[in-house]
Amino acid sequence: MRPYLLCAVALAALALVVVRPTWADDKKSDDDTKYAVKAPMPLAKGKSLKVNEKVTIKEASKLGDLNLKKQKEQVHVYVEKTLDADEKNNTRKKFSRVYETAKEIEGDESTKLPYHGRTIIAEGSDGKWELTAEGKPALDSEDLKDLTERISRAEKLQDSLYPKKAIAVGDKWTMDAKDVAKLLEGPVVKVDGDTIKGEGKLVKAYKKGDTQWGTIEYTITFDSTVLQFKGLKGEVKATVDQPLDGSSAAGKVSSKVKLAGKGEVDFNCMKVAYDISVEQMVEADAAEVTEKPK
Numbered sequence: 001m002r003p004y005l006l007c008a009v010a011l012a013a014l015a016l017v018v019v020r021p022t023w024a025d026d027k028k029s030d031d032d033t034k035y036a037v038k039a040p041m042p043l044a045k046g047k048s049l050k051v052n053e054k055v056t057i058k059e060a061s062k063l064g065d066l067n068l069k070k071q072k073e074q075v076h077v078y079v080e081k082t083l084d085a086d087e088k089n090n091t092r093k094k095f096s097r098v099y100e101t102a103k104e105i106e107g108d109e110s111t112k113l114p115y116h117g118r119t120i121i122a123e124g125s126d127g128k129w130e131l132t133a134e135g136k137p138a139l140d141s142e143d144l145k146d147l148t149e150r151i152s153r154a155e156k157l158q159d160s161l162y163p164k165k166a167i168a169v170g171d172k173w174t175m176d177a178k179d180v181a182k183l184l185e186g187p188v189v190k191v192d193g194d195t196i197k198g199e200g201k202l203v204k205a206y207k208k209g210d211t212q213w214g215t216i217e218y219t220i221t222f223d224s225t226v227l228q229f230k231g232l233k234g235e236v237k238a239t240v241d242q243p244l245d246g247s248s249a250a251g252k253v254s255s256k257v258k259l260a261g262k263g264e265v266d267f268n269c270m271k272v273a274y275d276i277s278v279e280q281m282v283e284a285d286a287a288e289v290t291e292k293p294k
Contacts, residue, residue, distance in 0.1 A: 246258065
């Protein structure tokens with residue numbers, strides 16, 4: 001597998017913040033007002049959410065004499081609906097995603113992903129989901145591997161991103177390094193926990209209708225190893241708009257992840273120099289939708 005693809009897999013988990021969005025109707029809040037900023041509640045049983053997501057990955061890297069310049073995009077448009085939930089524990093047990101669009105674009109080529117135009121059913125709990133596709137042809141676990149990883153990762157990031165006490169506009173908070181490490185690590189990514197620094201900031205509070213919304217900014221830095229490539233410096237910057245009380249899953253996120261580093265790696269008993277530079281940008285928005293009566 002080529003280095004840029006490995007980094008893409010590693011960074012896909014950092015499309016961090018659950019998609020959660022903002023719009024007009026802004027009203028400036030009092031500077032000293034404190035808000036209990038909470039993770040968005042799971043989508044209630046029978047409720048639906050339409051999501052538009054675009055992920056762009058850019059690479060300009062070198063491996064020995066090999067120069068790699070790539071740009072790849074993934075576009076997802078889908079409606080997610082909670083089919084079954086444990087209301088007592090406020091958790092979901094089953095949900096569906098109806099994919100209007102699921103495609104990958106590289107250069108002039110556009111490729112439909114296996115679940116494009118399909119309905120995917122997820123069943124499980126505690127961030128562990130098993131995915132199946134309705135209809136034919138059947139999709140096996142390999143077809144859904146990337147999607148399963150993305151969904152499971154998204155379930156893990158909620159609480160670790162939010163402040164433990166009420167905050168005012170302009171206040172910052174520090175995220176627990178151990179929680180952030182769990183968020184960042186993946187099958188090919190190892191994070192140096194001692195280097196993690198994660199900070200959130202409430203930069204704006206405003207009303208949208210009767211609901212108090214806000215804009216949150218996140219900055220996370222860390223050192224990591226991706227497979228045998230050591231000493232990579234990582235940085236995540238994200239801006240999220242959402243209801244501050246977490247009462248809705250609607251929202252908007254814009255994030256940028258950078259991963260870069262230089263060094264040497266053993267390859268066929270030879271030392272090969274590498275200079276890796278990868279960026280991932282995510283733009284996503286989500287809005288609750290009302291289904292039309294049948």
